[in-house]
Each structure stands twice: as C-alpha cells, then as structure tokens.
Amino acid sequence: xxxxxxxxxxxxxxxxxxxxxxxxxxxxxxxxxxxxxxxxxxxxxxxxxxxxxxxxxxxxxxxxxxxxxxxxxxxxxxxxxxxxxxxxxxxxxxxxxxxxxxxxxxxxxxxxxxxxxxxxxxxxxxxxxxxxxxxxxxxxxxxxxxxxxxxxxxxxxxxxxxxxxxxxxxxxxxxxxxxxxxxxxxxxxxxxxxxxxxxxxxxxxxxxxxxxxxxxxxxxxxxxxxxxxxxxxxxxxxxxxxxxxxxxxxxxxxxxxxxxxxxxxxxxxxxxxxxxxxxxxxxxxxxxxxxxxxxxxxxxxxxxxxxxxxxxxxxxxxxxxxxxxxxxxxxxxxx
Numbered sequence: 001x002x003x004x005x006x007x008x009x010x011x012x013x014x015x016x017x018x019x020x021x022x023x024x025x026x027x028x029x030x031x032x033x034x035x036x037x038x039x040x041x042x043x044x045x046x047x048x049x050x051x052x053x054x055x056x057x058x059x060x061x062x063x064x065x066x067x068x069x070x071x072x073x074x075x076x077x078x079x080x081x082x083x084x085x086x087x088x089x090x091x092x093x094x095x096x097x098x099x100x101x102x103x104x105x106x107x108x109x110x111x112x113x114x115x116x117x118x119x120x121x122x123x124x125x126x127x128x129x130x131x132x133x134x135x136x137x138x139x140x141x142x143x144x145x146x147x148x149x150x151x152x153x154x155x156x157x158x159x160x161x162x163x164x165x166x167x168x169x170x171x172x173x174x175x176x177x178x179x180x181x182x183x184x185x186x187x188x189x190x191x192x193x194x195x196x197x198x199x200x201x202x203x204x205x206x207x208x209x210x211x212x213x214x215x216x217x218x219x220x221x222x223x224x225x226x227x228x229x230x231x232x233x234x235x236x237x238x239x240x241x242x243x244x245x246x247x248x249x250x251x252x253x254x255x256x257x258x259x260x261x262x263x264x265x266x267x268x269x270x271x272x273x274x275x276x277x278x279x280x281x282x283x284x285x286x287x288x289x290x291x292x293x294x295x296x297x298x299x300x301x302x303x304x305x306x307x308x309x310x311x312x313x314x315x316x317x318x319x320x321x322x323x324x325x326x327x328x329x330x331x332x333x334x335x
Contacts (some may be wrong), residue, residue, distance in 0.1 A: 009035060013045060014054070014230055021058070021226040023211050023218070026193055043191050046228070048192070053234045056323055057188030058195075060214075061225040064139050067182055068328045069119045069215075070112040072271060074105040074278070075130060082107065085130045086099065086321040096123045098322040101315035105278060108242070108315075112326035114179070135278055141253065141270040144260035145224070177203065178294040181213055186325030216279060233320060237287040239294040242268060243302075244280035246273070246311040252282050255305045259284055262301035264294075275279040282315060291316065 012035060022030040028046075029039040037045075049055045065069050069331070079087045082100060088100045089109050097110040111126075113119045127134040180203055189195040196214075197207040205213075217223040232240065247255055252270055259282070260268040267285035283303065288294035302308055 009037065009051065010045060013042070014049070014228055014235065018230060019225045021215055023226070025196065025207060027195065028193060035174045039193060043193070047191050053231055056229040056231050057325065058191065058228050059188040059226065059325060060182065060185035060223045061229070062182060062186060062326055062328065063145065063221055063224050064142065066222045067179060068112060068114055069116045070110055071119055071139065073109055073111055073123060074135045074137065075107045075132045076105045077107050077132055081307060085132070088129055089126065090124060090322040092122060094118065094327040095322065096324045096326050099317050100319040100321070101317055103313060103315045114327070114329055117237060134288040135274055137271045137278070139271055141256065143256040143268040143270070145267055145269065170279065175213065177205065178213060178217065181205070181210065182217065183328040184222065185214070185226070186328060188325065231323065232287055235301055236289050239288045239291045240317045241286050241294050241298065242315045243284050243286060243298055244313045245282040245307050246279045247282045247307065253308055256282055259301055259307070262304050264288065264297035264302055279311070
C-alpha cells in the first residue's frame with residue numbers, strides 16, 4: 001500500500017484534484033497555486049505517485065455507452081485456471097478492468113470499444129479462447145457513476161447521473177475528432193507543464209481547440225470527470241465489494257435512485273440479468289478500508305433503499321489484474 005497520510009500535501013493533491021481538473025493551458029500551475037507549491041513540484045509529485053502505483057493516470061473518465069461502447073462481463077473459472085484466463089483477458093485491447101471476486105462467477109471484467117459490434121466480437125473471442133461461458137451484463141440504467149475517493153474519510157458532493165436525465169442510449173458525437181481526443185484523455189495526460197498543447201500536437205489540433213472540445217465534452221456529461229485517477233487499493237481502500245440484488249422491475253428504479261445517494265456507494269446501476277445463471281439486476285460498488293466497515297456501509301445502504309427482502313450477493317474483490325482507461329477508438333482512428 002502506498003502511504004499518503006505521512007505527506008499531507010500529497011493527501012490534498014490526491015483528495016482535491018480527482019475532479020474539476022483545470023482546463024487551462026498550464027493546469028499544474030493552477031493546482032500548484034492552490035497547494036502553495038511550484039508547478040514543477042506538482043508534476044514531480046504526480047510522477048512519483050504514478051511510479052509508486054498510487055495513481056493510474058491524470059486524465060478522464062467517460063460516461064458508459066456515450067462516445068463508445070462497454071459492458072460488464074463475468075466468467076466462472078476454476079481456481080487453477082484463474083491466472084491463465086486473467087492473463088488472456090488482460091491481453092485483450094478492449095478489456096480495461098479485470099478483477100477476481102468472491103463468487104463462483106469469480107472473474108469480472110469490463111469490455112470497451114468504439115461500438116457495440118466491437119464489444120460483441122470481443123466477448124465471443126474471449127469465450128472461445130478461454131473455454132468458459134461469458135455473461136454479458138450490459139448496462140441498462142446508470143444511477144451513479146463516480147469512483148472518486150475521499151482520502152480523509154469525509155465525503156464530498158459528487159455528480160450523480162440519474163436515469164431520468166442521462167440514459168445509456170443518449171449518444172453525442174459533436175465532432176469527428178472527439179473520439180481520438182477522448183482516447184488520449186482516458187489514456188492519461190502527459191505530465192508536462194502544457195499537457196493540452198502536447199496532446200493537441202499529436203492530433204493535429206491547436207491547444208485552444210483541445211480545451212474547447214474538452215469543455216464541451218465535460219458540459220455534456222460525456223466526460224463527467226477529469227482529474228487524478230487514484231488506484232484505490234494502493235491508497236488504503238482495500239475492502240471493496242460489488243453488491244447485487246434481484247429486484248422486480250417495478251421497484252428497481254426507485255431503489256436504485258435511493259441506493260445511489262447512500263454513503264459509501266461509488267457506483268450504482270441497473271444491468272441486464274440472466275435468469276438462471278445470474279438473476280441480479282441492481283448493482284452498487286462499496287469501497288472501504290476494512291471488511292467490517294464495508295459490510296456496515298452495505299447494510300446501511302440496503303436498509304436505506306428498502307432492499308432487505310430481496311436476494312443479494314456480496315462479491316469482495318480479491319485481486320486486481322488490470323485497471324486502465326477505456327478503448328474509445330482503434331489505433332488507426334486515434335492516429
């Protein structure tokens with residue numbers, strides 16, 4: 001685990017800049033001013049945190065199924081095959097998250113790509129290569145997608161994406177260059193004084209146009225968060241659970257909207273169910289420092305949303321094999 005508690009400056013850096021990253025020519029100078037540091041110090045700290053595994057990148061998070069496509073998937077893999085299948089998944093370009101969880105359906109992964117056809121093709125290829133059935137648990141309604149972490153334990157107001165105003169089919173492609181731009185952003189900004197100028201030069205865009213497009217993409221909700229993407233396990237959030245409930249269709253949206261507002265919930269959404277193999281349709285993610293704390297948060301959230309009578313599964317994360325940005329465009333598109 002990477003310690004941030006001994007360095008209050010790093011704690012503030014990681015805690016305060018997970019969102020609302022300055023969309024200005026020299027963003028690290030603005031951050032430095034807020035922290036009473038030099039621009040060079042901020043950049044060096046971020047490089048050190050990245051090298052230590054505390055952060056994945058400084059970049060963006062894309063709202064699912066807007067500018068590209070994605071799905072959550074799962075496989076039931078025998079223990080002796082887990083490492084081999086996880087390596088296969090990690091080698092797949094469109095797979096950006098791979099986790100081992102406590103369940104018979106134990107390998108969970110996210111498949112991303114430019115469109116749904118790419119995702120479908122990847123799912124078929126994975127099932128054929130791995131030799132195990134794949135559950136496609138596609139997103140139906142996002143209630144809350146954030147994954148920012150309050151390092152001090154105090155929660156902050158965070159954007160919430162509710163079913164009534166941002167559905168998974170609401171696609172916006174204002175300009176052809178946006179796919180390539182968002183791909184660069186989700187891969188991570190260069191840690192240099194003028195990252196947007198350098199990013200633009202790779203795409204044949206001016207710095208001003210990069211900032212204009214990113215402003216439009218954040219305002220539209222396609223890129224809901226630009227900032228420091230923290231590796232939660234590395235900074236102490238090691239008891240992380242995906243919780244699923246089997247909720248009747250008439251009740252699921254009401255429960256989801258309430259669950260999304262519960263303390264400790266970082267993700268909340270409705271997904272496709274598989275009646276026999278996986279009948280659960282309401283999901284949330286809870287991140288905590290201890291298992292006991294996570295279970296307490298889950299219990300409180302369940303009570304708040306009135307979910308106590310519905311079948312439930314709690315799947316604690318055991319290992320993270322891969323965590324990276326989404327595949328938005330294929331290399332030839334991004335070039």
